[in-house]
Amino acid sequence: MLAPVSEADAGERALMLLGIESARRWRTFAGELLDATGIDPGLREHGTLIVARDGDEAAALERELALRDRMSLETRRLLPSEARELEPGLVPSLRAAAEIPGDRCADPRALCQALVLAAERAGVVLLEGAEVFRIVVEGDRAAGVELADGRRITAGDVVIAAGAWSGLLDGLPEGARVPVRPVKGQSLRLRDPDHDPAQPLLERVVRYEGGYLVPRGDGRYVLGATVEERGFDTTMTALGVYELLRDAAELVPGLLELELEEAIAGLRPGTPDNAPALGRSSALPGLVWATGHYRNGILLAPVTGDLLAGVLAGDGDIPAAFDPNRFAGVRA
Numbered sequence: 001m002l003a004p005v006s007e008a009d010a011g012e013r014a015l016m017l018l019g020i021e022s023a024r025r026w027r028t029f030a031g032e033l034l035d036a037t038g039i040d041p042g043l044r045e046h047g048t049l050i051v052a053r054d055g056d057e058a059a060a061l062e063r064e065l066a067l068r069d070r071m072s073l074e075t076r077r078l079l080p081s082e083a084r085e086l087e088p089g090l091v092p093s094l095r096a097a098a099e100i101p102g103d104r105c106a107d108p109r110a111l112c113q114a115l116v117l118a119a120e121r122a123g124v125v126l127l128e129g130a131e132v133f134r135i136v137v138e139g140d141r142a143a144g145v146e147l148a149d150g151r152r153i154t155a156g157d158v159v160i161a162a163g164a165w166s167g168l169l170d171g172l173p174e175g176a177r178v179p180v181r182p183v184k185g186q187s188l189r190l191r192d193p194d195h196d197p198a199q200p201l202l203e204r205v206v207r208y209e210g211g212y213l214v215p216r217g218d219g220r221y222v223l224g225a226t227v228e229e230r231g232f233d234t235t236m237t238a239l240g241v242y243e244l245l246r247d248a249a250e251l252v253p254g255l256l257e258l259e260l261e262e263a264i265a266g267l268r269p270g271t272p273d274n275a276p277a278l279g280r281s282s283a284l285p286g287l288v289w290a291t292g293h294y295r296n297g298i299l300l301a302p303v304t305g306d307l308l309a310g311v312l313a314g315d316g317d318i319p320a321a322f323d324p325n326r327f328a329g330v331r332a
Contacts, residue, residue: 001214002026002104002299005073006048006207014321015275019296022303026104029302036121039114042107044217048100048205049083051090051251057209058096065098074102089201089252105205105214108298134171142286157312159288164267166291176284178277178324180292182232182267186240187224189262190255195219201254211247221258223248234265270294277324278304279311288312289324
């Protein structure tokens with residue numbers, strides 16, 4: 001989900017503004033990848049519906065909308081009947097709803113395929129499956145990486161973009177580390193065997209208390225996601241699957257007619273303030289961070305790429321809220 005407005009938080013204004021800026025760049029980003037590779041990263045611009053099942057959720061939704069009004073973010077309050085006109089698959093008993101027309105979504109798997117192909121065509125050498133054993137430090141700067149098979153790759157700059165594993169890399173001085181923790185998320189991929197492009201179960205992303213349902217446009221849907229502090233555990237649990245299906249079916253009953261295509265648990269890279277760490281380390285010259293995006297890695301991909309390209313070229317500035325050196329002395 002490319003949803004900086006849906007996920008806006010008054011306490012994370014800098015992150016919200018970064019997300020809005022990145023969302024603006026997504027159409028160009030997706031178009032460039034499609035032109036370069038022929039792979040469509042699945043950008044959909046149908047907006048988001050946020051729905052409430054009962055009075056408590058309706059009151060919470062109104063508070064969230066009032067917050068967005070104060071921040072001058074585009075939203076539209078809907079009657080339940082208006083929400084069902086947009087998405088007939090919603091249950092008739094909705095209590096409240098709102099539309100976020102500027103939200104988008106994309107397909108992360110198609111995006112990664114496009115990025116790999118675009119990088120290779122641009123001359124990037126990718127070592128797929130090569131495990132980094134440690135960061136090589138020579139003198140007072142990062143000088144490259146040593147792989148698990150003993151190979152050493154030298155570099156003028158080393159960019160750590162290892163997601164949830166970024167905090168585990170060996171070879172870094174303690175003061176140069178960024179504390180990154182894994183945050184588990186269980187999700188389901190569902191498929192409509194009788195998909196009709198003219199009458200899909202859902203056209204828009206639907207968000208609700210505790211979850212979301214994202215249509216891919218081809219009869220597939222992603223239902224997610226739990227938020228669990230479980231370390232590097234990626235097992236699926238019966239309880240997690242049950243709660244995902246139960247909550248979603250209360251709002252979109254037709255969901256239970258879909259086929260279960262895949263159940264997957266992933267790890268989000270979270271920092272202590274849940275904002276990314278972008279830019280150069282002041283404790284170790286030659287070391288650059290691009291990690292800690294938590295739940296917004298796909299949303300922030302275009303702006304992260306642009307910011308880091310500027311840093312590496314020597315002409316870019318990173319907002320202070322995302323400076324990796326803000327974590328000096330903080331352990332994971």
